[in-house]
Amino acid sequence: MLSRQSAQTVRDTLPAVGASLGTITELFYRRMFEERPELLRDLFNRANQANGAQREALAGAVAAFAVALVDHPDERPDAVLGRIANKHASLGITSDQYTLVARHLLAAVAEVLGDAVTPAVAAAWDEVYWLMANALVAMEARLYARAQVEDGAVWRTMEIAERHEETPDAASFVLRPADGSPTGPFVPGQYVSVRVELPDGARQIRQYSLSTAPGRETWRITVKRERSADGRVPEGEVSSWLHAHARPGDTLRVSLPFGDLLLPEGDGPLLLASAGIGVTPMPAMLEHLAVASPDRAVTVVHADRSPALHAHRRELDALVGRLPNASLHLWYEDTADHPDALADHVNEGWADLTRLSPSPGTTAFLCGPLSFMKAVRTDLLAHGLDPGAIHYEVFGPDLWLSK
Incomplete structure (x- = not known):
């Protein structure tokens, strides 16, 4: 996978890069959002950016991928990537967006590590990034092909047919295609993305598992209203909006189903x-x-x-x-x-x-x-x-x- 020279360079610099990944990912997101503020408004989860969870997840994924490359050079660490690819497909991510990420992520590495980033080090980590990015692009292309859609064309308009209050903090929404077409197949365990427009104009996206089996004329999602630590002030932007505003007859933008939590075939326990x-x-x-x-x-x-x-x-x-x-x-x-x-x-x-x-x-x-x-x-x-x-x-x- 990695060239021999890059593998040794990555192995030598992994401790320094790994120790700085939190700072690197923070700088990466800040610079990318300064250039493309619409990404934070309409694609990335603003709450996870604010609390640092997305930065932490990215740092963990990059570190795990790099470690797998140097420890198992003859294997591609697809297990690290499968969950990410499904999440990206549910958001409609396309291959051209990886070039934007590469520019800001590698620039953040250079700025944080300074003189330690020699041309050889920069080339080695550029190779790591593009091995990861190209593997994700290929996986996502297969997911789009399996769904029989063009890359990124995962969104459809669904109408809320029913709403049920499951608990004081959880409501289920029964969805059907607004144009009367079939809901389409999915595998139990998969999820869909839901995009809503918030009062400030942001179009935020969240994922929700499909909570009934396939084969029906409708889908169902169940949404818990997320709250802050004191239990009083709503914290989840999308869940709070759905609980407050989504009613039968309203429409939502919903993605096709994705996810890799899939039941195995056979009769095993x-x-x-x-x-x-x-x-x-x-x-x-x-x-x-x-x-x-x-x-x-x-x-x-x-x-x-x-x-x-x-x-x-x-x-x-x-x-x-x-x-x-x-x-x-x-x-x-x-x-x-x-x-x-x-x-x-x-x-x-x-x-x-x-x-x-x-x-x-x-x-x-x-x-x-x-x-x-x-x-x-x-x-x-x-x-x-x-x-x-x-x-x-x-x-x-x-x-x-x-x-």
Whole structure:
């Protein structure tokens, strides 16, 4: 992958670059947005820019990619890139945008590291960037081709057919194409991007899992209203707008479905573990399994603050009931409002999978806060699960590699 000379240069400079990546990515985004302010207004998540999460995720991805290149020179680290490519496709990213990124990112490297960036060092890291960028461009091109659209042409107008209040902080929106065309296929576990115009004119984008199985005339997304730490002032720009304004009959700009949290074919055992609003892809997976593989062994785990705040709680219970070889395990920090708090499958406290015994060959899917997913992964590895059989989905910037 990397030329021999560049590989040695990257190996030698990786500690210095890695230690400065936070500063580099901060300078990169600032310079790019100064030149192209519309990117921050209409493409990038302003909240994640403000709290630094996007910078941290970019730094983690670049570092992981560079390490993989020098440690495994005969392999392309596609596992690092697949999730990024799907997110980019859901945003309609096109190949020409990588040239803009290259110019500002490599200039930021040169400015932060100063005289340490010799022509050889600059050439080596330019090679790293374009190996990463070209791999992403190729992956995204395949995703667009599979969706049968031109590169970046992922947006369509959807009408809100129904709205349902799932919990005090979560609402689901049933969507149908505004032009009467079919919704189109997707795979359980995938998500769509939703673009809304905010009061200041910005057109911000967020991703939401499709929370029902494919094959219907409608799609459904479930949106949690994000709040600030004090629990009072709305923090999520798009989620707050949807909760306040989106009603049946309104239209939204919605992307085609993307995402790589996909159920494997076959009849092997599955474990679906979620926490909070991370539950949203699970009903789609379970509904699909009830039709396509009803006898498959499935262990369903969910953790939440309380039953009243558990979105799709009754639906989850009903779907597990349709699968004869499925079991449900719930953990709540507070079970006081649970109608059957003493049931065997309801537990109080934090999710603890050490008491479960996943079958050999189990494939696990995790969705929820990063701390929850890392704790569950640790429990599953202790049970002997293959690390390659544990998959996860992150809502927002993927900080797994940077923590």
